[in-house]
Amino acid sequence: MTRRAEVGLIVAAALLAAIGVAIVEFTHGDWLGAQAALTFLAFVASFGGVHLAATRWAPGASSLVLPIASFISAIGFIEIYRLDRQLAALQRWSLLVAAAVSILLLWVIRNTGVAVLRKYRYVLLAAGFGFLLLPLLPDSWPMHGATISGSRLWVRIDIPGTSQVLSFQPGEVAKVLMTIFLASYLAERAEAMAVVRRRLGPFKFPEPRHLGPVVLAAGIAFLVLIYQRDLGASLLLFGIFIGMLYVATGRSFYVVAGGLLAAVAGFAAYSSFDHVQRRIEAWIDPFAHYQDAGYQTVQGLFAMGSGALTGSGIALGRPDLIPAAATDFIFAAVAEELGLAGSLAVLAGFGLLIAAGFGIAIRSRDRFRKYLAGGLTIVLGLQAIIILGGVLRLLPVTGITLPFMSYGGSSLLANMAILALLLRVSHEERL
């Protein structure tokens, strides 16, 4: 695909977002122009900006990822705009900021390439841990954690002299930092870790000292689960560790061991925490827990069912009835208003984006770049699977965002950074 086609597709996605906004405005009986134009400009400026930066500093980059991401973002944005115009206005700013950060990232590594990240891997790891622990800051501090719907995932900064609060979800950034660290660590250690000499029954397993990272992964995930009460984030972190270990070593032992550990930890969590127990019970039979824990799931199912094949039409359904429709349950909202047609388009978009990401990883000649691209793609894929599985009742509901679609600045920032890194990795294979 040519660069020109990429520009065309990005403009098409921007146009899609603008038309969606115009339809929402129209359905509410308002004038069609201003908001649609602003949306068009924001999409062109952000995705077009990243595209221009890539053309300049990573000219060999894949031209697949940006159009797909812009398309998914456009669908998500229309639905956010339909649900809450103020959120949408914030999301538009977030998109611009996230794009600016991506452009900055591409500029910073313009000469050194992604390899420079290897040098700072322990700094990145420390930063990752730091970000993960930030929400635990006491409430009385100027920068403090915040508990939202039972999960302590948020950090708020009181802006001095005003009543305004800047809030973000550091876990989103942490997942990217952790992935960079793991890619770098595994690029050096994978071969040693792939050696499996010891045997226990039918299983082969490596030297105990190589098990360290796995235990560490489980430990951190469990800690997040306990202190931040968040099933989604811990599942995602754990999945990234296990997934990258497997990709780097090719040993299914890590997947089996990870699965066993997850099962044990999950059972322990189920038996010791009420909120986990309620989630699981609501997952098994949401209709029996309609009044409390199952409410969100059931509303999501009602929304998707009411959408049927072609949907109610933008702004003509009632996705506002679903709790957290603009964030965790954005997919159910889209499914209601755009129907199965819209659902499949979104899932196809994610499938293409993930396939493109794995393609970049597979084509990479360098271990680090391979693990980096693979890991970042796994992050996107796993995150989408965890939240979509929750919405579709294949998994217990967890509160994480759907990449590029959910409302949320931190999520957008992290995922746009992932795009920038993927673009750069794909460029470096053509050097």
Add this chain to the structure above:
Amino acid sequence: MNVPLRRAAYAILGAFVILIGTVTYIQAVEGPNLRDDPLNPRVVAWRTGRQRGPIVSSDGTLLAVSTASTNDPKLYERRYPEGDLYAHSVGFTSVLFGSRGVERTRSSDLVSNRDSTISGVLNGLLGGDTNPRGVRLTLAHALQEVAAEALGDQKGSIIALDPTTGAILAMVSYPRFDPNSLIGSDAGTAGEALESDPDEPLRDRGIDQTYPPGSVYKVITTASGLDTGLVSPSSEFADPVALELPGSNSTIQNFNGKVCNNGTAVELAFAFVKSCNTVFAQLGMDLGGNQLGFTSQAFGYNQEVPFEFSVLPSVFPPPSTIEDDPPATAQNAIGQRDNRSTPLLMAMTAGAVANGGSIMIPFLVEEVFTSVGSVEQHANPKKWRRAMSPASAAVLSDLMEQVVISGTGRKAAVPGIRIAGKTGTAQVTGKAPHAWFIGFGPLGATVDSPQIAIAVVVESGGDFGESATGGSVAAPIAQKVLSAFFGIAETG
């Protein structure tokens, strides 16, 4: 080195295949069940939360109005300023109990057609009117108020219509309910109380309840006799104290248990005015169950009445069940036994006499108008069926006028206006009788001059109980409504 990467890719993309399968199942297979699930507030909430157009009476009183919700400016709240007066006709639209009445039947006109369909968007862009339409009913608020007051708190129904067009002028059923109570925070308890109320306030007794018509049915028996040429007003009948019914031990007596005239002979006209059962039971047997069934059908019995709402069909027993059963024929001929009719059909029966034998299709919606007031659809009166010949109708009209002048319907008389009518006192085993009156007016030089036809039924005698008759209970109610219609002060 790429093998595990590929496997990871397959695993993740495989998970997406499962997601695609699941969402397809949820939306395409389970979709309708989830959409219609009673717990799903979606469809009704959306329908009721949208702006709806106004519903007004023919004389311009606002009957239903939408105002922006105080909680959520995107949503609207429906109000019914006249409370329970239009409970059955205007109906309601509520989150918990769905919708009824014109609110249901005209929903597509009453909601905004601003939507995201291609035609909706094009229409909006081309400057078309996307605002909800308003609906003007045929009901006259002034008449509706008088009718409700005249019926008071007696169970029953009043239906008044224009016999020449079929327009319903007043439609009252008691007990009623306040549709406003089904909206808002107490709607759940209010609605459940209504649904479990043994008096069934949700039922529109005018169209959704049948009663034995009693002597008002004699209008149809007489029409049958006149139309077939079997009798004329001057035809003579025997005048026994009790008419013995062949093949049985039972008899039919007149209301007061006496002879109708002099004990030897009585003319049909005289018997009609006095409403003598013996004569019409005999006429019914002379006509036979087959012929009576045929005439009943011509008047709309055993038929779906085309109307804004579904109307319970009135029932005349099938000829095969009564043709060889003269006692049954005799009892059905005087509106008893298995004979059941709705107040609406009886109002239409009076209308048929008033309108030269033709029944018009009854209608409730006069017009649908746009937000700027221009009329978009207008009711188009149509003839439904021919009940009898114009000649028979003219004869019946004279007979019915005599009922009001000198017979059982004297209490329906309106000073200065020629009114025709027929009373009925329908016996019900173990209960007080239902009091009936049907009539029309004004009579004039031409057959189509009557402007109003009316049916009144008061269940189980109303305030009069066992001692109630159509003439004492229902006729005075009709008189009040007719007086109001003709703008004449009540005589008391």
